[in-house]
Amino acid sequence: MAAGAWGQRSGGPGNPQQLNRYSYVLNNPVRGTDPSGHCIGPVLVWCAIVVGEFVADVIIPAVVGSFVIAGAAQVGQQLGQSHAALPVGEDPSDSLEEARSIRGAPPGAGDSGGETAGKRITAKQRQDDLDANRATNSRGNYHCEYCVMRIRTHDTSMMIILFRKAMTVTQTLKIAVFSVKDVIVLHKRAGLHSQEVIGPPNTQNEICGRDKRGTP
């Protein structure tokens, strides 16, 4: 089903589009992101990551991900209870429904049948997501999209660094092969992974923290 439109979008403070903070990514915060808040410019921004103490002379451009979206906040409303029936019929602001409606969705309070009406996230769906996420990076842990992009970038950049280092040290054309452990250690030495998982040992299911645009 195509997404519908919220009602009453024109004019005045009630128009949430006037408070749209995502014009900087052309209203496409999923593909166009600025996780650190340091990138200036629209949509995907190429940032220079200066690899610090380890090899200060290597600058690698990286497209960074993650996002935060913000919009309008106008009228008080109560969200439904977690894993329980949503108290949608009790909310006084439901009177707004006549003014604001969603195309394709019943406007009446609780018309959906309550809670998630058969759309609750199942354990299998969550497990599939976890498995798919872990498969996206070399660490085997669950990372947010932003971290996955950083890890991919850093994995690549670090291999370049390691290769250059090997060339410098050995002055040979041998291709250096490093263990995963060595790569991780060198990553930390280079100060690259501020976002990576540093969880308790034997915690393979740890989720990383995420960076977020707009935070100081």
Place this chain on the structure above:
Amino acid sequence: MTNSRTKVHFTLPNGPIAGETLWAERVGDGLYRLLNIPFHVMGYAEGDIVRCMKHENAEEVVSLEKDSGNGVIRIMFTDSETQAAQDILAELTSVGCQYERASSQLVAMTVPPHLAIPFSQVANYLNSTNDDIVTGWEVGKRLTRP
């Protein structure tokens, strides 16, 4: 001392995830304001002030100190990068929600207490979406009436 960013850790003992870390800013002695939207933690939201205790060089969250009023919903898409999925996200953000994407499927969304529309419409809207686009959703934390 204040406004320094750090990561705080939630232990999740009863699920497929062992823990989750979120960025937070220090607002007092042992107190931090969450800066991320939890992907898996239940009962906490961005903006909440939590009390932490030092545990193995990490700040472990032990309790909710001050409720921000924000709620959290999480949406499972078949693929959140499709245009149809992004249209849905755009609709929700246009009325005041914020989100962070955990993966190509899972999106965590903050629902502010002063949402521009009744939450019932959000629920109805998500329930009426095509199963091929939105496979499921849940409430991670309920809003607190201001």
